[in-house]
Amino acid sequence: MEQKTNVVAEDGKQEILITRAFDLPVELLFKAYIEPDFIEQWMGTKVLKFDFKKHGSFHFSTTDPKGNKIGFNGTIHDFKTNEKIIRTFEMENMPFGVQLEIYEFEKLTETTSKIKQQVIYQSVNHRDQNLKLPFKLGINWAHNRLEELLTKSK
């Protein structure tokens, strides 16, 4: 399968750029980021709070295969429907720092769209720690959790 998702992490920079084209209208792509039901399904997390408005906040909780609960939270700084979301994101009780996320949504055609996720970390070291995270957590656990949720919802 071709690589649809592109990740750029330039050496010495404290940001990561993630881009991806979708076979989805931009309205649906945007919805996937702002409706708790959809977030729960594709992110594999439980949404405890999601107040999607300017200065609103969100709180997620994910359970790893060992049964440990990991909390995530952040604040919506600003957004423009179907175009942009600017928010903060933090993994609770972890030494990964808080990150600033700038998500840009782009309509390609009526049925296709693209997202650009610019994630800015507190330092280059924080960024590199986050990049290594899939090794530490085991790349599949988020995925497995997602499968579980999807199977339950059927």
Next chain:
Amino acid sequence: MKLRRDVFQAIADPNRRAIISLVALQAMTPTAIAENFDYSRQTISKHIQILTECEILEQEQKGREIYYHLNPNGMKEIAEFIEPFRKLWDDRFNKLESVMKSQIHEHKK
């Protein structure tokens, strides 16, 4: 055989990253590298040694001087560290796409 160090450990240190960006521009002697820092020559030598052990830097003897230059394969290895992170997001996005596509189908019903 020398114990192989973690490439991420090599680039975790800001001074080592500074050394990489200096040497990326041109091959340099340890003295020339050390001149860019306020640290002792020994401290910089230690950093150069770590970068060499990680195979990010390579030594080259030119006359009486040793020059260090960037090993493109070492840098490639750093790029490969990104792959699991990319894979994680690729899986998430694939899931996003299938979840949202099922929405289109439900609307059509």
